[in-house]
Amino acid sequence: MSQTQIFPKVQGTPFDSLPQSLSFHEIESRACSRWESQGVYRFDADGAQKNPEQVFSIDTPPPTVSGSLHVGHIFSYTQADIIARYQRMLGKNVFYPMGWDDNGLPTERRVQNFFHIRCEPSAPFVLDQKLDPIEDTKQPQR
Numbered sequence: 655m656s657q658t659q660i661f662p663k664v665q666g667t668p669f670d671s672l673p674q675s676l677s678f679h680e681i682e683s684r685a686c687s688r689w690e691s692q693g694v695y696r697f698d699a700d701g702a703q704k705n706p707e708q709v710f711s712i713d714t715p716p717p718t719v720s721g722s723l724h725v726g727h728i729f730s731y732t733q734a735d736i737i738a739r740y741q742r743m744l745g746k747n748v749f750y751p752m753g754w755d756d757n758g759l760p761t762e763r764r765v766q767n768f769f770h771i772r773c774e775p776s777a778p779f780v781l782d783q784k785l786d787p788i789e790d791t792k793q794p795q796r
Contacts, residue, residue: 694742697747697748697749697750698747701747702747702749705747708745708746708747709746709747709748709749710738710741710746710747710748710749711748711749711750712734712737712738712748712749712750734750735750738750768787769785769787771785
């Protein structure tokens, strides 16, 4: 199907002003500039205190710094992003923070693998204990 079949040239309609070709980089640049100037993605903390019923907050589990990215990451963040955008379209003040895991199980496992250690609950706590990574050719345990 040709472009003229999709966007017929009819005088006096919005189709008159459609470009013959699209530059997605240009469109994205203009949209991002407009969104930034309008504060589309900014959370208004002052407005939230004045009008808390208009706040929509998404508490996301933080992305983990360990492991490899996979399609599940895309699905989960796409879903949350769509919900945030929908709530913005309804006029809500959306709080959608992004964070990084700095104290969770994935980080603990990464450290254990790096130092080739395992948790020993009966071991005493040692304040400021220093550990050096083991340098050997064997693969860390998973």
